[in-house]
Amino acid sequence: MSAVLGVFGERVPPRVTESATRMLAAMAHRGRDRSIVHRVDGAVMGVARQAWELDPGFAGPVLVARQDELTVAADATLYYRRDLARALRARGEYAGDDTSSALILAAYRAWGVECAEHLEGDFAFVLWDARRHLALAARDFGGKRPLFHACAGDAWLVASTISGVLACPAVSRELDATVIAEEMAALTGSADETAWRAVRRVAPGSTVTWRGGAAPASATHWRPPAFADTVTGGTGSLDDAAGELRLVLREAVSERLAPRGRTAICLSGGWDSPAVFATASQLLREHSGRRSVHALSVSFPPGDPGNEDELIGAIVRYWRTDAHWLRADEIPALDGMEERATRRDEPFPHPFEAMNRALARAGVAMGARVVLDGNGGDQLFQVSDVYLADLLAGGRWRTLAREWRARGGGVGVRDFARDVVAPALPDWLLRAVDAVRGGAPLAGGGLERRPPRWVRADFARRVGLAERERAHLPPRGRLSRAARESACQLARPTLGRMTADVSAFALEAGAEHRSPLHDARVVRFAASRPVLERRSGVETKRLLRRAMAGLLPADVLAPRRVRTGVPIGYFLRAVRAHAPRLVETLFRAPVLGELGIIEPDAMRAAWDDVLRRGSASGTVALYLALETELWLRAHRDGADVGRSDEAREDLSDHRARAVLAT
Secondary structure, three states, X not given: OOEEEEEEOOOOOOOHHHHHHHHHHOOHHHOOOEEEEEEEOOEEEEEEEOHHHHOOOOOOOOOEEEEXXXXXXXXXXXXXXXXXXXXXXXXXXOOOOOOHHHHHHHHHHHHHHHHHHHOOEEEEEEEEEOOOOEEEEEEOOOOOOOOEEEEEOOEEEEEOOHHHHHOOOOOOOEEOHHHHHHHHOOOOOOOOEOOEOOOEEOOOOEEEEEEOOOOOEEEEOOXXXXXXXXXXXXXXXXXXXXXXXXXXXXXXXXXXXXXXXEEEEEOOOOOHHHHHHHHHHHHHHHOXXXXXXXXXXXXXXXXXXXXXXXXXXXXXXXOOOOEEEEEHHHOOXXXXXXXXXXXXXXXXXXXXXXXXXHHHHHHXXXXXXXXXXXXXXXXXXXXXXXXXXXXXXXXXXXXHHHHHHHOOOOOOHHHHHHHHHHHHOOHHHHHHHHHHOOOOOOOOOOOOOOOOOOEOHHHHHHHOHHHHHHHHOOOOOOOOHHHHHHHHHHHOHHHHHHHHHHHHHHHHHOOEEEOHHHOHHHHHHHHOOOHHHOEEOOEEOHHHHHHOEOOEOHHHHOOOOOOOOOOHHHHHHHHHHXXXXXXXXXXXXXXXXXXXXXXXXXXXXXXXXXXXXXXXHHHHHHHHHHHHHHHHHXXXXXXXXXOOHHHHHHHHHHHHHHOOOO
């Protein structure tokens, strides 16, 4: 994981190298041991990298790679390299060496701007084709490696972080109140817009191309696969599918283990990370050598909803090893909120930043440079009760009756209407009913999110928050409700942002973060399986659990009536400990109020209600508002806030004339 940048233009002034150096310096937290700024015809490209990333199995020793008219700056760890090499040979191309940069160059020669479609791994790269005067930037679908871009006059800039892009003085620092409101309210949000109006994100699974004189063009090279609409059936039995999943997962884990030495695995007591841990343990038991895996776990107090100590203990004993334990009460969740807000490029925080940083530091302290987790399991191997609405809409009455009874049903017609009938209604009808009910949703847990009541109604109407929310969700089309939910959860922008955050936390600690379940091959296989392998009655993740039979203790794999390992108590206690002082200080005259986004009196009343009643969802919503307010206060002095449309146009013209002259 590195810092990469590219500055492209028909006539790049010699002094732009100085701007590129400043851009790399602004990304020093992503790499400071080795760096280079390389000037070629029509472009300046750079990379900064940590020393340990120069080893084989990581990014490698090549910083900026060049071959003939092609130059690439890559932040990449590629997997399934043998398969890629075979595909390249079939196209008459050879990489020359096994580094990620060389493979990316060969892939571009083989497939052109569609090259990212043929790469598997965690990657973000910038490439310059001097002969065609074409630049492109691409990311994998998992989104661990970030990439941002901006136009400044006739030039196009790309960097690993927003702060890297903004380090060029020609880029506007105007904030976008609409995006800030969406982040504050945890709405679905755009895949490419950021809180900085001039700066765009290269969306996960996308390639952005640029030619001089034209606006950047974005194309999607990866989309979530079509999840199976069938309730039962599919190819083979559940046992057959479990055996196949075990093989696919085995390959995904094998590709992501550290090439030598130790791999740390963040182990919970659920089923996702234990599947990764068990698969890795079996692999290394069969192929003994100098590699090993070690479990990292967080211990929550007895009675806390996050406590899974007994389940985790059973898993590590099963594999005749032990876990390295961190105590949750020794990891202050929200200490230093103000300071962390100054370091974030965007308003939206990772609620469990402190815990993820602590896990990464513990992994590095035990000698690991790779940290694995179970991210992706919830999106791939389970589904909500919305599948019951599909049974109703499809006329599967007998199956619906059986599933309703198996999940415990409800107390009467009202429960059935809320949980089964309402989600089966068309979206337009649900919105109409919600409007009649004063905004209270008839069906809970839907994909479409609504801003909290303290967002100003006139602001929401003026910027079209509701319309933007619907536009950012995947179209229903012919998909079942369960299939649409799975596709949405897999590609929801907020989840991708949090994935990139966790990866950055690990990098700053000195490790690379990898997620075997977020493997394209695992995703495709999981999507091909019927709904009842993801959920039936009270059972979830049936396929994953069946695949782990014999690799995890039977009592760990047994169905659970309630979800375990939810760290919400840890989080809520931290918010309630920190909120009163900050609310009293910040919300007397909030910047969010100055921007016309919130109604401050309604916000303060909501805080009082949350602190009195203890609503979990209300606490989370108001925590995000608090973090957004802290972020605005930390960044407003260096940003353009609240300018009129005319002032924005004047400023844009001025910066276009001055672009890259510094």
